[in-house]
Amino acid sequence: xTAIKNKDNKxxxxxxxHQQAGAKRPDLPTYRAEEVSQHNNERSFWVTxxxxxxxxxxxxxxxxxxxxxxxxxxLSVEPFWNVYGMHKTKEIYELLESYRIGxxxxxxxxxxSDEEMWAKEPFRDRRLCVKTARPFNAETPxxxxxxxxxxxxxxxxxxxxxxxxxxxxxxxxxxxxxAGGAHVCRKQEVGDERVKPVKGLSWRTGAIGNAVWGGVxxxxxxxxxxxxxxxxxxxxxxxxxxxxDATGTYxxxxxxxxxxxDERARVLLATSMNGAPLTKDHGHPLRVVVPGAPAVRSVKxxxxxxxxxxxxxxxxHQRDYRSFGPSVSWETADFPSAPPVYSLPVTSAVCSxxxxxxxxxxxxxxxxxxxxxxGGGAKIVRVEVSTDRGATWREARLRSDSAPxxxxxxxxxxxVDLPASGPQMEIWVKATDSxxxxxxxxxxxxxxxxxILSNAxxxxxxxxxx
Amino acid sequence: xTAIKNKDNKxxxxxxxHQQAGAKRPDLPTYRAEEVSQHNNERSFWVTxxxxxxxxxxxxxxxxxxxxxxxxxxLSVEPFWNVYGMHKTKEIYELLESYRIGxxxxxxxxxxSDEEMWAKEPFRDRRLCVKTARPFNAETPxxxxxxxxxxxxxxxxxxxxxxxxxxxxxxxxxxxxxAGGAHVCRKQEVGDERVKPVKGLSWRTGAIGNAVWGGVxxxxxxxxxxxxxxxxxxxxxxxxxxxxDATGTYxxxxxxxxxxxDERARVLLATSMNGAPLTKDHGHPLRVVVPGAPAVRSVKxxxxxxxxxxxxxxxxHQRDYRSFGPSVSWETADFPSAPPVYSLPVTSAVCSxxxxxxxxxxxxxxxxxxxxxxGGGAKIVRVEVSTDRGATWREARLRSDSAPxxxxxxxxxxxVDLPASGPQMEIWVKATDSxxxxxxxxxxxxxxxxxILSNAxxxxxxxxxx
Numbered sequence: 001x002t003a004i005k006n007k008d009n010k011x012x013x014x015x016x017x018h019q020q021a022g023a024k025r026p027d028l029p030t031y032r033a034e035e036v037s038q039h040n041n042e043r044s045f046w047v048t049x050x051x052x053x054x055x056x057x058x059x060x061x062x063x064x065x066x067x068x069x070x071x072x073x074x075l076s077v078e079p080f081w082n083v084y085g086m087h088k089t090k091e092i093y094e095l096l097e098s099y100r101i102g103x104x105x106x107x108x109x110x111x112x113s114d115e116e117m118w119a120k121e122p123f124r125d126r127r128l129c130v131k132t133a134r135p136f137n138a139e140t141p142x143x144x145x146x147x148x149x150x151x152x153x154x155x156x157x158x159x160x161x162x163x164x165x166x167x168x169x170x171x172x173x174x175x176x177x178x179a180g181g182a183h184v185c186r187k188q189e190v191g192d193e194r195v196k197p198v199k200g201l202s203w204r205t206g207a208i209g210n211a212v213w214g215g216v217x218x219x220x221x222x223x224x225x226x227x228x229x230x231x232x233x234x235x236x237x238x239x240x241x242x243x244x245d246a247t248g249t250y251x252x253x254x255x256x257x258x259x260x261x262d263e264r265a266r267v268l269l270a271t272s273m274n275g276a277p278l279t280k281d282h283g284h285p286l287r288v289v290v291p292g293a294p295a296v297r298s299v300k301x302x303x304x305x306x307x308x309x310x311x312x313x314x315x316x317h318q319r320d321y322r323s324f325g326p327s328v329s330w331e332t333a334d335f336p337s338a339p340p341v342y343s344l345p346v347t348s349a350v351c352s353x354x355x356x357x358x359x360x361x362x363x364x365x366x367x368x369x370x371x372x373x374x375g376g377g378a379k380i381v382r383v384e385v386s387t388d389r390g391a392t393w394r395e396a397r398l399r400s401d402s403a404p405x406x407x408x409x410x411x412x413x414x415x416v417d418l419p420a421s422g423p424q425m426e427i428w429v430k431a432t433d434s435x436x437x438x439x440x441x442x443x444x445x446x447x448x449x450x451x452i453l454s455n456a457x458x459x460x461x462x463x464x465x466x
Numbered sequence: 467x468t469a470i471k472n473k474d475n476k477x478x479x480x481x482x483x484h485q486q487a488g489a490k491r492p493d494l495p496t497y498r499a500e501e502v503s504q505h506n507n508e509r510s511f512w513v514t515x516x517x518x519x520x521x522x523x524x525x526x527x528x529x530x531x532x533x534x535x536x537x538x539x540x541l542s543v544e545p546f547w548n549v550y551g552m553h554k555t556k557e558i559y560e561l562l563e564s565y566r567i568g569x570x571x572x573x574x575x576x577x578x579s580d581e582e583m584w585a586k587e588p589f590r591d592r593r594l595c596v597k598t599a600r601p602f603n604a605e606t607p608x609x610x611x612x613x614x615x616x617x618x619x620x621x622x623x624x625x626x627x628x629x630x631x632x633x634x635x636x637x638x639x640x641x642x643x644x645a646g647g648a649h650v651c652r653k654q655e656v657g658d659e660r661v662k663p664v665k666g667l668s669w670r671t672g673a674i675g676n677a678v679w680g681g682v683x684x685x686x687x688x689x690x691x692x693x694x695x696x697x698x699x700x701x702x703x704x705x706x707x708x709x710x711d712a713t714g715t716y717x718x719x720x721x722x723x724x725x726x727x728d729e730r731a732r733v734l735l736a737t738s739m740n741g742a743p744l745t746k747d748h749g750h751p752l753r754v755v756v757p758g759a760p761a762v763r764s765v766k767x768x769x770x771x772x773x774x775x776x777x778x779x780x781x782x783h784q785r786d787y788r789s790f791g792p793s794v795s796w797e798t799a800d801f802p803s804a805p806p807v808y809s810l811p812v813t814s815a816v817c818s819x820x821x822x823x824x825x826x827x828x829x830x831x832x833x834x835x836x837x838x839x840x841g842g843g844a845k846i847v848r849v850e851v852s853t854d855r856g857a858t859w860r861e862a863r864l865r866s867d868s869a870p871x872x873x874x875x876x877x878x879x880x881x882v883d884l885p886a887s888g889p890q891m892e893i894w895v896k897a898t899d900s901x902x903x904x905x906x907x908x909x910x911x912x913x914x915x916x917x918i919l920s921n922a923x924x925x926x927x928x929x930x931x932x
C-alpha cells in the first residue's frame with residue numbers, strides 16, 4: 001500500500017487568518033494607550049493586540065488560564081502570548097475579535113516582536129508537526145510512530161505540559177536504575193468526535209512517543225532523605241522546574257507521596273533518554289518521569305523536590321489537568337474539588353494511513369498500523385479494528401515489551417491487514433487493557449471543557465484507489 | 467418515592483417449563499439404556515435426561531465445560547447436572563431438546579434425585595435471589611445493596627466462581643493485617659444489551675457485595691516460606707480448594723506471583739468476614755481474597771498454596787475467565803492464548819428502582835441509588851446518570867471509603883435525584899475511575915462468548931405514576 005498525503009495544510013490556512021486579527025478597523029473609534037490602561041480591573045477590563053482594542057470584561061470568568069489574564073490588564077496581550085504561544089490559533093483570534101471595540105492610536109503602537117527571548121532555542125528535527133513555535137510544542141508524524149522508532153521527538157512545553165515522549169519498559173535500563181513510564185497527551189480528537197468546542201491545543205495522535213529513560217528512582221531519593229513511607233496519607237511531592245512564566249513564577253506540579261514511593265510506579269529522576277544525556281528540550285540536566293501519568297507531571301529542568309501536606313498551589317497544578325464530566329461548563333467548573341489526573345485511560349490510534357489519505361491496496365489488502373496505550377501500569381491485551389462501524393471487529397497483531405501487567409508503561413504497536421473496499425473506507429480502532437477496560441465509542445459522553453482524556457475510538461476515513 | 471415491584475416472577479415460569487424437558491415423546495422411537503451406552507465417543511455421543519434420549523455429538527466442541535461432558539458419555543446427564551446446577555435453565559433445557567432423538571425404555575428409568583449429597587447445606591438468608599439451588603448461587607437483592615449494608619450475602623459457588631462478596635477498605639481491619647478487595651461477578655446484562663447469546667449464568671446487578679475481611683497477607687506467608695521476591699518472572703501461585711467436582715478433581719486456580727507479592731494488591735488469606743469467623747458458605751476455615759479480581763480467584767476452603775512456573779492446569783483456570791473479543795466464537799476460541807482475567811474494569815449499576823418498576827415521584831423527583839466499582843485498585847471518581855439517552859448527564863453524590871487511588875478495593879455507593887417525567891423514563895448510569903477509564907455505551911462492542919466483563923452502561927426503564 002502506498003499512502004498519498006492529504007493535501008490541505010491547515011497550518012498555512014491559520015497563518016493567513018492570523019493576519020486579520022488586530023488590523024485597523026476604520027469603522028471603530030480610536031483610543032490612546034493611557035485611556036486603555038485605566039480599564040484594568042474586573043469592572044472594566046481592556047486589552048490591546050497590535051492595532052486592536054478589546055473590552056474582555058465579560059470573558060474574565062471563563063479564561064482557561066484563570067487570573068493570569070490580570071497580567072495584561074489595560075495592556076497589550078502580545079508579550080504574554082509570545083510566551084503562551086498556544087493562544088495563537090484561529091479560534092482564539094476570532095474570539096478576541098468578537099470583543100473588539102476600537103483601534104489603538106498609531107503613536108502608541110509598540111513592536112512586541114519576540115526574537116530576543118527565543119535566541120537560545122535548540123535545533124529540532126524538521127519532521128516534527130509543530131503545534132506552537134514559541135514555546136515549542138510539536139507532535140511526532142504518525143507514519144514515523146507506526147514504524148516503531150517513535151522515540152520522543154516531540155519537545156518543548158506549554159501550559160505546563162512537558163514533552164510528548166513515552167518510555168519503553170524498565171528492563172531495558174537496569175544498570176541505571178531505570179524506570180518505565182508513558183506520557184500521553186492526546187487531548188482532543190477531531191472530526192465526528194468533536195461535539196462541542198473545547199479549550200486547549202489541538203493535539204492529535206502524534207502527541208505521544210516512546211523512549212528509554214535512565215536515572216535514579218524518586219523513591220530511593222525520598223527514602224534516603226528520611227521520608228517515612230508509613231506516613232503517606234494526604235501527603236504530596238511537589239516538583240518545581242527552572243522554567244519561569246511571564247510573571248516570574250516557576251513551573252510546578254505535584255503527585256501523591258504514596259504514588260512517588262510505590263516501587264511498581266517507578267517514578268524516575270531522569271538524566272538520560274535513549275542512552276544519551278538529556279537534551280535541553282527534554283529537560284537537561286534533570287527531569288522527572290512519572291510513568292502512566294500525563295506529561296504535565298514529568299517536570300523538566302527540575303530544581304526542587306518538596307514533600308508537603310498539600311498539592312502544589314501552582315496555577316498549572318490547580319487549574320489544569322483535572323477531570324470534569326460533560327455536564328460541567330467553564331462557568332460551573334470547580335477546580336479545587338475536581339480530581340487531578342495522575343493516570344491515563346486506555347487509548348489507541350491509527351497512524352498509517354492517516355485520515356483523508358488516498359491509499360492503494362496491495363493484493364486486495366490495506367496494511368494499517370498504529371499504537372495503543374494505557375496508563376497506571378496496565379498492559380494492552382487486545383486491539384481490534386472495524387471497517388463496518390463496529391458491526392464486526394478484527395484483531396490486530398501486537399508488538400509490546402515483556403513488562404508484566406501492573407507495571408507495563410510502554411506503548412504497544414499494532415498492525416493488521418484489512419480487505420480493501422472502495423471508493424472510501426472508514427476505519428475504527430479500539431484497545432482493551434489488562435484491567436479489561438476498553439474505550440468509549442463516542443467522544444460525546446466523555447466531553448469535557450479542556451478536551452483532555454479523549455480516549456474514544458479513533459476513527460479515520462481513507463479513499464481507496466481501485 | 468415508593469418502588470412497586472415488577473410482578474412477573476421469572477423463576478416460577480422457568481420451573482414450569484423445566485417440566486417439559488425429558489418428557490415422553492410418543493412420536494419418537496424408544497431405546498434401551500444398553501444401546502444408548504454404546505454411543506459414548508466423539509463419533510457418536512448420546513446422553514439421556516429423564517425419559518429423553520439425545521444425540522449431542524455435534525454439540526461436543528462447543529460445550530462450555532469442555533471435556534467434562536465425557537463423564538456423561540452414553541449415560542444420564544442428571545447426576546452431573548445435580549452437581550452443576552447451572553445447567554438447569556430454560557435455555558439449556560431447550561437446547562437439549564433440540565438434540566432429542568428418542569425415549570428411554572421405561573424399565574431403564576433411574577431416579578436421580580439428589581437429596582443425599584446436599585444434606586449438610588447451611589441456612590441462608592431468605593432474601594437472596596437464588597440463581598441455582600445446587601450448588602447454591604445467589605445474588606443480593608438490588609434494593610438491599612442500595613441501602614448500603616449489602617454485606618456479602620451471596621454464597622456458594624459453581625463453575626469455580628467463589629462467592630459474590632466484595633470488601634471494604636484496608637484501613638478497617640488493621641489489627642488483623644486485613645486486606646481490601648472486591649469480587650465482582652456481573653457477567654451478563656439483559657434486555658437491550660443482549661446482542662448475541664452467551665454461555666454462563668445470567669448474573670445481574672446483584673452479583674456483588676461488600677465486606678470487611680480479616681486474616682494474613684498471602685505476601686507475608688510466601689516471604690516467610692522463603693519465596694524470592696526478586697524472581698517472579700513467569701511464576702504463578704496456584705491456590706487449591708477442598709471442594710471437589712463430580713470427577714474427584716479439586717477446584718484450583720492461580721494468580722501471577724508478582725501480583726501475590728505486591729504490597730498494594732493486598733491478597734489476603736482470610737479467616738474472618740465482617741468481624742465474625744468465616745461461615746461455611748464463605749470458605750470456612752480459610753479462603754483467599756484477591757482484591758479487584760473476579761471472584762473465581764478467591765479460592766474458598768483453601769487447602770494448598772504452590773508456587774509454580776505455570777498457571778494452574780485446572781479446567782476452571784484454563785477454560786474459564788479468559789478474555790475474548792467479539793470476533794471470537796466457541797469454535798475459534800483458543801483458550802491457552804487468551805489472557806486470564808485477574809482484574810475487573812470500571813462498572814456501575816442502578817439498584818433502586820429496578821428495571822420495570824413503577825415508581826411514585828416525591829416532590830417531582832425520583833431518588834435513584836446504586837453502586838459503582840473498578841478493579842485493579844482504581845477508585846471511582848465520578849458517576850453520571852442520563853435520562854435522555856446520553857444527550858446530557860447529571861453527577862451523582864458518592865459515598866466511598868477513604869482508601870487512596872491505586873489501592874482502593876471497595877465499591878462506591880451513589881445516589882441522585884432526577885426530575886420525574888412520565889409515563890416512562892429510561893435511566894442510564896456510567897462511572898469513571900481514577901485511571902479515567904469509563905464504560906462503553908453498548909454491550910455490542912465488548913460482547914464475548916462467556917458474557918463476562920460486561921461493563922457497558924446499565925440502562926433501565928421505569929414507569930412513572932402521575
